[in-house]
């Protein structure tokens with residue numbers, strides 16, 4: 001049997017809709033393809049993850065326990081099922097088609113389709129870090145960044161807090177050709193962001209560092225930032241709000257994502273005195289654009 005027709009594994013579980021952000025973010029780190037169904041009558045959402053290699057049960061339990069704790073629910077039960085042999089490479093490529101998000105054309109190396117004229121290509125492969133662009137929270141950020149650039153918002157220095165694959169930092173570098181500090185607490189994400197910056201020919205603009213939040217000298221040295229983007233779930237967004245305000249330029253703008261629509265008011269309130277000037281809703285998720293001056297030119301959406 002060749003590697004191209006290896007057996008695959010499916011992880012299945014159900015979680016309450018409010019716990020989806022934390023659980024999805026945890027499962028994305030497994031590097032497989034995620035399929036999320038609609039909520040049933042009890043508000044439970046079915047999630048399946050398709051993986052090329054069997055996940056370690058203990059690792060999965062620990063991941064889900066941490067996500068459940070963050071979401072305030074009981075750790076969900078899950079199943080791991082071995083699927084019949086299939087062409088896994090083709091399957092994973094089918095699960096990760098090229099996508100259009102604002103001015104961007106996000107694709108892996110397997111995509112033959114050329115970028116549409118005028119689109120900005122972002123090459124991102126499926127990996128152990130979150131951020132292929134297929135998740136609504138990432139797509140919302142890409143669309144908000146496109147809107148800000150279209151509104152001619154000047155950005156001389158930017159920060160991507162929780163960079164994952166580096167997709168948003170790379171997008172910013174391509175839009176504004178400015179220095180971007182990209183931060184992640186996860187060593188794999190830091191390595192992949194640096195690698196992806198090279199693949200996308202923007203390594204000269206990115207400074208990728210490993211840190212928990214804003215506690216890194218490079219982050220302090222780069223401040224104040226004209227743009228801070230953070231796609232890291234509602235709770236950490238609120239916890240990091242005072243740091244964000246300290247590092248944002250007075251006329252700067254923040255793009256926040258990783259929140260469900262019904263968490264938007266809470267996250268927006270945490271960022272006061274910053275005000276929400278635009279929203280990008282996608283499915284159950286919403287991306288917020290915030291600025292100190294509510295009358296600042298808002299991106300057109």
Ligand SMILES: C[S@@+](CC[C@H](N)C(=O)[O-])C[C@H]1O[C@@H](n2cnc3c(N)ncnc32)[C@H](O)[C@@H]1O
Nearest residue numbers: 130131138162163164184185186189212213231
């Ligand atoms: C949902 S992913 C977003 C990845 C990418 N920016 C995107 O939009 O697709 C969140 C990332 O934030 C990182 N992260 C979470 N909390 C963090 C913290 N306190 N400090 C730094 N990174 C953090 C995680 O490791 C993960 O890579």
